[in-house]
Amino acid sequence: MTLTVSNLSVLRASRHLLSGVGFEVSAGQALILRGPNGLGKTTLLRTIAGLQPVHEGQVDMPEDMAVYAGHLDGIKSTLTVRENLEFWASVFGTGSIDAAIAVFDMDQLIDRPGGMLSAGQKRRLGLARLMVTGRPIWLLDEPTVSLDTVAVGQFGDMIAGHLDRGGIAVIATHIDLGLGARAETLDLSQFKAAPEQQFNPNEAFL
Amino acid sequence: MNALLLRDMRLAMRAGGGFGLSLAFFLIVVVLVPFGVGPEMGLLSKIAPGILWVGALLACLLSLDRIFALDFEDGTLDLLATAPLPLEAVVSVKSFAHWITTGLPLVLAAPVLGVLLGLQSDAFYWIVLSLLLGTPALSVIGTFGAALTVGLKRGGLLLSLLVLPLYVPTLIFGAELARRGIVGMDVGTPMSLLLGITFASIALLPFASAAVLKINLR
Numbered sequence: 001m002t003l004t005v006s007n008l009s010v011l012r013a014s015r016h017l018l019s020g021v022g023f024e025v026s027a028g029q030a031l032i033l034r035g036p037n038g039l040g041k042t043t044l045l046r047t048i049a050g051l052q053p054v055h056e057g058q059v060d061m062p063e064d065m066a067v068y069a070g071h072l073d074g075i076k077s078t079l080t081v082r083e084n085l086e087f088w089a090s091v092f093g094t095g096s097i098d099a100a101i102a103v104f105d106m107d108q109l110i111d112r113p114g115g116m117l118s119a120g121q122k123r124r125l126g127l128a129r130l131m132v133t134g135r136p137i138w139l140l141d142e143p144t145v146s147l148d149t150v151a152v153g154q155f156g157d158m159i160a161g162h163l164d165r166g167g168i169a170v171i172a173t174h175i176d177l178g179l180g181a182r183a184e185t186l187d188l189s190q191f192k193a194a195p196e197q198q199f200n201p202n203e204a205f206l
Numbered sequence: 207m208n209a210l211l212l213r214d215m216r217l218a219m220r221a222g223g224g225f226g227l228s229l230a231f232f233l234i235v236v237v238l239v240p241f242g243v244g245p246e247m248g249l250l251s252k253i254a255p256g257i258l259w260v261g262a263l264l265a266c267l268l269s270l271d272r273i274f275a276l277d278f279e280d281g282t283l284d285l286l287a288t289a290p291l292p293l294e295a296v297v298s299v300k301s302f303a304h305w306i307t308t309g310l311p312l313v314l315a316a317p318v319l320g321v322l323l324g325l326q327s328d329a330f331y332w333i334v335l336s337l338l339l340g341t342p343a344l345s346v347i348g349t350f351g352a353a354l355t356v357g358l359k360r361g362g363l364l365l366s367l368l369v370l371p372l373y374v375p376t377l378i379f380g381a382e383l384a385r386r387g388i389v390g391m392d393v394g395t396p397m398s399l400l401l402g403i404t405f406a407s408i409a410l411l412p413f414a415s416a417a418v419l420k421i422n423l424r
Binding site: 046 | 278281
């Protein structure tokens with residue numbers, strides 16, 4: 001299984017952000033995306049996830065294999081940690097949430113409502129959700145925001161375990177996750193679209 | 207899909223979910239009418255079907271922006287859009303959950319409030335029947351409006367302006383069905399038109415809602 005992106009152009013609100021993006025990630029590998037703020041890392045990940053339309057180029061991967069985790073964790077404040085995870089587990093048709101709870105040591109929090117969690121705990125829950133999806137391609141946007149150093153370590157282990165199981169991860173982050181040779185780094189600045197490449201806003205409605 | 211339905215209903219029942227809100231609003235609107243119109247029972251029972259229908263419609267409107275706005279704000283909608291469920295199914299399930307937590311309680315409360323408006327007990331049947339057939343359309347049409355306005359901050363008023371005109375046919379035929387039934391006239395025409403609107407919205411609007419949702423998620 002591979003995720004292949006070729007000659008991809010990325011638009012945000014009809015403004016060209018990136019063009020000609022191309023890379024290939026195969027099973028057991030991670031790709032780290034770098035680039036300054038506002039370059040289009042989030043938009044690129046959302047485009048691969050299918051949340052934004054592809055303007056130009058191609059994203060090739062087996063269908064229904066990718067899961068996206070963005071800046072927002074999608075946690076319901078009136079549901080407990082367990083109910084939040086169990087919901088996603090049944091949406092994705094996977095059974096157990098134990099592995100997801102174990103990753104970030106969340107046994108203590110299991111019956112706490114989502115609204116009572118701190119920002120870091122919410123992020124841990126949001127990332128633990130990836131474990132219950134059972135999908136092999138993870139698209140992660142700044143996953144370590146508001147995590148403490150211990151949790152960042154646990155997150156690194158989680159990614160490493162995911163890669164060991166033959167998974168793929170595309171991560172926009174600026175910190176080192178300790179993945180060693182399995183992680184390749186791609187600087188997106190080289191794909192920055194030229195400013196004159198303006199997109200006709202009328203085409204957005206076609 | 208069951209998981210989503212259960213979750214939506216659970217969220218509606220818990221604090222801040224707004225489950226009782228529409229019902230309380232319905233109660234207040236209907237109770238206010240006799241104060242405004244006067245205590246004349248003959249007049250009240252004559253306008254009761256219309257009052258109950260308008261009240262139910264406004265009460266339904268009240269909770270529409272919750273269908274997607276909360277899920278949009280906390281990012282759940284992005285995650286649902288990439289989940290194995292098709293977005294059309296998500297939309298349908300959400301409107302069904304909205305109907306169970308809003309429409310159905312209104313249907314069940316209508317006869318009780320009918321008493322306040324001087325309705326005879328044999329009229330209850332027609333009120334309940336017309337609301338039962340019409341309220342699903344209110345939820346589905348409302349879901350479409352909610353999908354249209356999901357990206358807007360404080361889009362509640364715009365949502366009302368968009369949705370209320372779309373509610374007009376349901377209101378006309380629903381209230382007409384109840385009125386005709388109560389006075390013992392033939393109900394065939396309003397009933398088939400009301401059913402037609404309800405089934406057509408259930409069958410077609412989820413596709414439109416899913417399409418606008420996809421655009422709003424960009």
